[in-house]
Amino acid sequence: MDELEVLRIRDEVLQAMYWMRSEGIAEAPSAAELSRFLAVAAPTLVPYLARFVADGLLEEAGEGFALTAEGEQAGKRTFAEEFADVTRPTHGECDEDCWCHDSPEEAARCLEERLGHVGH
Amino acid sequence: MSATDRSAAALPRNFLRPCVLLLLREQPAHGYELLQRLPPLGFSGSDPGRLYRMLRALEQDGKVHSAWSASSAGPDRRTYAVTRAGLEELHASVDALAQSRGALDVFLSRYAEFVDVPAGRQGVASSGVGSR
Numbered sequence: 001m002d003e004l005e006v007l008r009i010r011d012e013v014l015q016a017m018y019w020m021r022s023e024g025i026a027e028a029p030s031a032a033e034l035s036r037f038l039a040v041a042a043p044t045l046v047p048y049l050a051r052f053v054a055d056g057l058l059e060e061a062g063e064g065f066a067l068t069a070e071g072e073q074a075g076k077r078t079f080a081e082e083f084a085d086v087t088r089p090t091h092g093e094c095d096e097d098c099w100c101h102d103s104p105e106e107a108a109r110c111l112e113e114r115l116g117h118v119g120h
Numbered sequence: 121m122s123a124t125d126r127s128a129a130a131l132p133r134n135f136l137r138p139c140v141l142l143l144l145r146e147q148p149a150h151g152y153e154l155l156q157r158l159p160p161l162g163f164s165g166s167d168p169g170r171l172y173r174m175l176r177a178l179e180q181d182g183k184v185h186s187a188w189s190a191s192s193a194g195p196d197r198r199t200y201a202v203t204r205a206g207l208e209e210l211h212a213s214v215d216a217l218a219q220s221r222g223a224l225d226v227f228l229s230r231y232a233e234f235v236d237v238p239a240g241r242q243g244v245a246s247s248g249v250g251s252r
Contacts, residue, residue: 016172019151019172019198020172021195022191022194022196023151023197024152025151025152037168037172038173039169072195076196079198080188083180083185
């Protein structure tokens with residue numbers, strides 16, 4: 001098992017399971033439910049779930065898997081960290097009160113002013 | 121082909137994306153709330169996985185951002201809001217959808233010149249969120 005891939009899938013699985021749990025969708029989804037949720041083939045996912053159980057991040061719960069306290073913490077933390085840099089405001093963006101939110105025409109005018117063309 | 125499959129095919133490709141942006145423009149929301157607000161836009165099925173993946177893609181693209189909000193009934197939840205870039209994508213999507221609607225109106229109008237289109241076939245079709 002490629003350890004980098006393990007880390008990537010670990011974050012994906014823990015974040016998804018945290019989200020499912022916090023939204024009241026599933027407390028202990030089965031491997032099949034998780035594979036549908038993540039759009040990953042179940043045979044691909046199952047060995048990783050076993051690995052995360054061995055690592056103490058998940059525990060078997062009936063037919064499914066539940067987050068351990070450690071898994072829950074990791075899922076929540078990595079969820080927040082993953083997009084921290086993506087959504088910061090960038091230079092040149094208009095502000096919250098900009099008139100461009102009122103209609104597509106005004107958004108196009110706003111963009112035209114900011115970018116020099118109506119690019120979309 | 122089931123009724124759900126047929127109606128899913130009737131929706132524009134990747135229609136969920138502008139729908140999510142629109143719902144978040146109306147009001148920031150967490151995932152389950154979005155699932156509840158999608159049916160009037162034609163998504164009658166419940167596929168939280170598809171919504172989750174869409175929210176992640178939108179966040180990865182910088183079109184939405186999310187933050188933790190405390191829940192009295194369980195773990196903290198992610199609440200999503202649209203970003204400036206997301207609003208711009210929404211506006212652009214509406215332009216494309218309006219053009220599609222114009223073409224569809226012409227098509228249906230010409231079809232209706234020789235065939236009566238039953239009212240039930242003119243309405244908005246429903247689709248499962250997970251159908252694409």
